[in-house]
Amino acid sequence: MTDATQALIEQITSARAEQRQLRIVGGNSKAFIGRATTEGEPLEVGRHSGIVSYQPVELVLTARAGTPLAEIEAALAEQGQMLAFEPPHFGGGATIGGTLACNQSGPARPWSGSVRDMVLGLRLINGRGEHLRFGGQVIKNVAGYDVSRLQAGALGTLGVITEVSLKVMPTPAVTLTLVQEMPADQAIAQMNRYSGLPKPLNGAFWHDGKLYLRLAGAESAVNGTAQQWGGERLNDADTLWQQLNNHQLDFFNADRPLWRFSVNSTAPHWQSEQNWLLDWGGSQRWLSGEGDPAVLAEQANAAGGQVSLFRGGDRQGEVSPALAPPLQKLHQRLKDAMDPDGIFNKGRLYGWM
Amino acid sequence: MTTATADSSNADIKSVLAAEFARFLPPDSIIADEETQKPYECDGLSMYCEMPLLVVLPETVAQVQQVLRLCHQRGVPVVARGAGTGLCAGAMPHSDGVLLSLAKFNRILDIDPLARTARLQPGVRNLAISEAAWPHGLYYGPDPSSQIACSIGGNVAENSGGVHCLKYGLTVHNLLQVEMITVEGERLVIGSAGLDSGGPDLLALITGSEGLLGVITEVTVKLLPMPEKAQVVMAAFDSVQTAGEAVSAVISRGIIPAGLEMMDEHAIVAAEAFVHAGYPTDAEALLLCEVDGTREEVEEHIQQVAGLFESMGASIRVSRDDAERALLWKGRKSAFPAVGRISPDYYCMDGTIPRGKLAHVLMAMQDMSAHYGLRVANVFHAGDGNLHPLILFDANMPGEFERAEAFGGKILELCVAVGGCITGEHGVGVEKIRQMAIQFGDAEIAQFHAIKAAFDPVGTLNPGKGIPVLKNCQEYRALKPDGMQPLSHVHGSTL
Numbered sequence: 062m063t064d065a066t067q068a069l070i071e072q073i074t075s076a077r078a079e080q081r082q083l084r085i086v087g088g089n090s091k092a093f094i095g096r097a098t099t100e101g102e103p104l105e106v107g108r109h110s111g112i113v114s115y116q117p118v119e120l121v122l123t124a125r126a127g128t129p130l131a132e133i134e135a136a137l138a139e140q141g142q143m144l145a146f147e148p149p150h151f152g153g154g155a156t157i158g159g160t161l162a163c164n165q166s167g168p169a170r171p172w173s174g175s176v177r178d179m180v181l182g183l184r185l186i187n188g189r190g191e192h193l194r195f196g197g198q199v200i201k202n203v204a205g206y207d208v209s210r211l212q213a214g215a216l217g218t219l220g221v222i223t224e225v226s227l228k229v230m231p232t233p234a235v236t237l238t239l240v241q242e243m244p245a246d247q248a249i250a251q252m253n254r255y256s257g258l259p260k261p262l263n264g265a266f267w268h269d270g271k272l273y274l275r276l277a278g279a280e281s282a283v284n285g286t287a288q289q290w291g292g293e294r295l296n297d298a299d300t301l302w303q304q305l306n307n308h309q310l311d312f313f314n315a316d317r318p319l320w321r322f323s324v325n326s327t328a329p330h331w332q333s334e335q336n337w338l339l340d341w342g343g344s345q346r347w348l349s350g351e352g353d354p355a356v357l358a359e360q361a362n363a364a365g366g367q368v369s370l371f372r373g374g375d376r377q378g379e380v381s382p383a384l385a386p387p388l389q390k391l392h393q394r395l396k397d398a399m400d401p402d403g404i405f406n407k408g409r410l411y412g413w414m
Numbered sequence: 415m416t417t418a419t420a421d422s423s424n425a426d427i428k429s430v431l432a433a434e435f436a437r438f439l440p441p442d443s444i445i446a447d448e449e450t451q452k453p454y455e456c457d458g459l460s461m462y463c464e465m466p467l468l469v470v471l472p473e474t475v476a477q478v479q480q481v482l483r484l485c486h487q488r489g490v491p492v493v494a495r496g497a498g499t500g501l502c503a504g505a506m507p508h509s510d511g512v513l514l515s516l517a518k519f520n521r522i523l524d525i526d527p528l529a530r531t532a533r534l535q536p537g538v539r540n541l542a543i544s545e546a547a548w549p550h551g552l553y554y555g556p557d558p559s560s561q562i563a564c565s566i567g568g569n570v571a572e573n574s575g576g577v578h579c580l581k582y583g584l585t586v587h588n589l590l591q592v593e594m595i596t597v598e599g600e601r602l603v604i605g606s607a608g609l610d611s612g613g614p615d616l617l618a619l620i621t622g623s624e625g626l627l628g629v630i631t632e633v634t635v636k637l638l639p640m641p642e643k644a645q646v647v648m649a650a651f652d653s654v655q656t657a658g659e660a661v662s663a664v665i666s667r668g669i670i671p672a673g674l675e676m677m678d679e680h681a682i683v684a685a686e687a688f689v690h691a692g693y694p695t696d697a698e699a700l701l702l703c704e705v706d707g708t709r710e711e712v713e714e715h716i717q718q719v720a721g722l723f724e725s726m727g728a729s730i731r732v733s734r735d736d737a738e739r740a741l742l743w744k745g746r747k748s749a750f751p752a753v754g755r756i757s758p759d760y761y762c763m764d765g766t767i768p769r770g771k772l773a774h775v776l777m778a779m780q781d782m783s784a785h786y787g788l789r790v791a792n793v794f795h796a797g798d799g800n801l802h803p804l805i806l807f808d809a810n811m812p813g814e815f816e817r818a819e820a821f822g823g824k825i826l827e828l829c830v831a832v833g834g835c836i837t838g839e840h841g842v843g844v845e846k847i848r849q850m851a852i853q854f855g856d857a858e859i860a861q862f863h864a865i866k867a868a869f870d871p872v873g874t875l876n877p878g879k880g881i882p883v884l885k886n887c888q889e890y891r892a893l894k895p896d897g898m899q900p901l902s903h904v905h906g907s908t909l
Binding site: 116117118119120121141164166170171174175177178187191192193194195197198199200201202203204205206207208210211212213214215218219230231232234250253254256257258259260261278279280281282284285286322323324325326327328341344345364365366367369381382384385387388391392394395397398399410411 | 551610614668839854857862865
C-alpha cells in the first residue's frame with residue numbers, strides 16, 4: 062500500500078524534459094498484448110498500489126492503478142461483492158490499471174458489462190506531467206468528456222492511469238453450468254436465442270463440439286432455467302471458466318498465434334471448426350493458428366467486426382485493426398492532445414503512434 | 415465594431431449561406447425567417463434562448479456533410495439539434511451560427527432480433543425503439559423521462575439515463591456503433607457490431623460530448639430481453655434518513671433493483687394531488703422499489719425487500735398486477751408536471767451524490783431554501799445517487815429566476831463538496847458551465863479543450879457550451895458568487 066504519485070510525476074517530467082521514452086509497466090502480466098516494443102525506460106506503476114476507498118453500500122471501490130486484481134477481489138469477496146466483468150489475471154500479478162488500459166473483461170462481459178462499463182472515474186498523469194482527475198465516484202456523471210472510459214484499450218498511449226473508481230456488484234447467490242454437444246453453427250444460433258430470453262444467462266462459450274452455458278443469479282431463477290433448458294450439469298465448473306478466462310485451456314496453450322475476432326454474435330461460423338473457440342455468446346471468437354492478416358481482416362469485416370493478433374505471431378507489424386484514414390488522423394490528434402511529446406508507450410498500440 | 419456593422423455583416427453572411435445551402439438543400443429544408451425559426455430558439459430549458467442565423471433540416475447524410483463543410487470553410491458555428499427536449503440548453507442556437515436539425519432522420523433502419531440490435535437514424539424517438547422491439551420480446555434500456563419525445567441522437571449527445579440506470583446503465587452502456595460527421599464534413603464509423611473494439615474507446619468519448627465533437631448521423635444500440643416479470647414495492651417512511659438507510663439495506667442484501675426512486679414530502683403531496691396513485695401524503699419520504707427478472711427471482715426478491723422495509727418501520731404496498739404497478743409509477747413519472755401545478759415555474763436540477771450523503775444534502779437544501787426564500791421539492795434516483803431538486807419560483811416576479819438559478823448553483827456546489835458531481839444525466843450545456851469550475855481544476859479544463867481541438871480545431875461545433883473558458887473558471891472560483899450575475903440570453907434578466 063504505497064502512494065508513488067510524486068515519483069511517477071517526477072520520472073515523467075524529467076523524461077519529457079530530456080525527450081526520453083517511457084514504457085508503462087504494471088504487473089507485467091499482459092506484456093504480450095500490443096506490439097513488441099523495447100523502446101523506453103520502464104515506468105513502474107506496480108509500486109503505486111492499494112485500495113483507497115471501498116464503500117460496499119455505494120457499490121463503489123477506488124484503488125490505485127498498481128493494485129493487484131487479487132487484492133481487490135479479496136476485499137470485495139469479504140462483502141459478498143465482485144468485479145462483475147471478471148477480469149483475467151493471465152498468470153497472476155494483473156493490476157486494475159493494466160486491466161483498464163488493455164480493456165480486459167472475462168466470460169460474463171456480454172451480460173454483466175466490461176471493465177470500461179464499470180469505470181466511474183479515474184486519475185491519470187498526462188504527457189505534460191499533470192495529475193488529472195476525471196469522472197467521479199458516483200454511478201452517474203456526465204460532466205466533461207468521458208476521458209476515463211477513453212483509456213480503455215488505449216494501452217497507456219494517452220497517459221498513465223494512477224487511480225480507478227469502479228462500480229462493483231453483488232456476487233450471484235448461485236451459479237450453474239450446463240453442457241450440450243452440438244456443432245459450431247448450431248451453438249451460435251443457440252447462444253443468441255438464449256441471450257434474447259429473460260433468463261439469468263451469464264456465460265456462453267463453444268469449443269470442440271460442446272456448448273457451455275453458465276447461469277448465475279437467485280437460486281430459484283437459476284434452477285428454474287436449468288430445468289427448462291436441459292443439458293448435463295457440470296461439476297467444478299468454476300475452474301473451467303477460470304481456465305477459459307486466463308487462457309489456460311489446452312486450446313490456448315499451443316505455441317501458435319492467437320487471433321481475437323470481435324464480431325456480430327450471430328455471424329455464421331466460417332472455416333472449419335478446428336482451431337476455434339467461440340466465447341461471449343458468439344461475439345468474441347478465438348482462432349489459434351497461422352493466418353494471413355489481410356484475409357482474416359476481410360473475414361472479420363464480413364462478420365461485422367474486427368480482428369487483432371492477440372498473442373504470438375509477428376508482433377513487429379501491426380497487431381490492432383487498421384483504421385480508416387480520417388479515424389487514424391483523429392487518433393493521432395488525440396494522442397497529441399494528451400501526450401504532446403509522445404513519451405508514453407511509443408509504437409505499442411500502432412506502429413505509427 | 416459597432417452593433418450596426420455587426421448586424422449588417424450578419425445579414426450578409428446569412429444571405430450568402432442561405433444561397434449556398436439552396437444549391438443542395440430543398441427549399442423547405444432552409445428556415446430563414448424569424449417566425450418559423452422561433453420554435454428552435456431553445457431546448458427543454460426554455461429560460462435560455464437565442465435566435466440562430468439559419469435553421470437547416472437536411473434529409474441525407476451527404477447533405478449533413480455538405481452543410482458542415484460549408485460552415486467549416488466559412489468559420490460559421492454549427493449547433494446540432496435532435497428533438498430539443500434537453501435540459502441544459504445544450505441545443506440553444508448560436509446567434510452567428512447555423513442550427514442543424516436532425517429531425518428528418520427519423521427512420522428505424524433495421525431491427526435484428528437474433529443479434530438484439532437496432533440500427534437507427536439519430537432522430538428516432540427513444541420510446542419508438544422499444545415499441546419496435548417489443549414484438550420480438552426486446553426493448554431498449556435507457557428510459558429518460560422525456561422518452562416519448564427525445565431522440566436517440568440527443569441521447570448519445572447527452573449520455574441520457576433514466577430510472578433503470580443502476581441495473582441497465584446509461585446510453586454509453588447500450589451502444590455498439592455510431593456514424594459521426596466531423597466538423598470538416600468527414601464521415602467516421604466508431605465501434606462495430608462486436609464488443610470492445612481495439613484502441614482508445616472513442617465511442618465512450620463521443621457519448622455525452624454534447625455536440626462539441628461531431629454530428630451523429632446513425633446509431634446502433636443493443637436491445638435487452640423483456641423481463642418475465644416486474645413488481646414494485648411502495649414504502650412510506652417517517653424520515654428521509656430511514657428511507658436512505660433502507661436503500662442501503664436493499665443493496666447490502668445483494669439485490670440490484672431495476673428501479674429505486676425516492677420522493678420527499680413536497681413531491682409526494684404534489685404527485686398525489688395530480689394522479690391519485692394512493693401515496694400516503696403524511697409520509698416524509700416515499701420509496702418505490704421495482705424488481706424485475708424471472709418469475710421465481712422476482713417473487714423471492716420482492717418478499718425480501720418488502721420484509722426489509724417493514725422491519726424498518728415503513729408502511730408498504732406491493733403491486734398485485736401490472737395495472738397497479740403502472741399506477742404507483744405514474745405518480746413518480748408525473749412528479750415534474752405535478753410540481754408544475756403547485757408553482758408557476760420550476761427549475762429542475764441534476765446533481766449526483768453518494769447515497770449515504772442524502773439526508774445531509776436534503777437538510778442543507780432546506781436551509782438554502784429558507785435563505786433564498788424559494789420552496790424545493792425533491793425526487794431522487796436513489797439507486798444511483800442522482801438527485802433532481804425542483805426549485806419552485808415565479809418567473810413573473812422580478813428577481814425570482816435569478817434567485818432560483820443561484821439556489822441551483824449552490825446545490826450543485828454542495829453535490830461536488832460531498833463527493834458527487836454537477837450533472838448525472840442532463841449535461842452541462844450553457845446551464846452548468848460555470849459550475850464546471852467547481853468540479854474540475856484548470857489542468858482538467860485545459861485537457862478538455864485540447865481534446866476538443868483534436869476534433870474541432872477552430873471550435874465551431876456548439877461553441878460556448880459544455881467546457882468553460884479557463885479565464886471564466888478562475889473568475890468564478892475567485893468570486894465565489896451568489897450566482898446573481900445576469901446572463902445576456904436569459905429572458906427577464908436585466909441585460
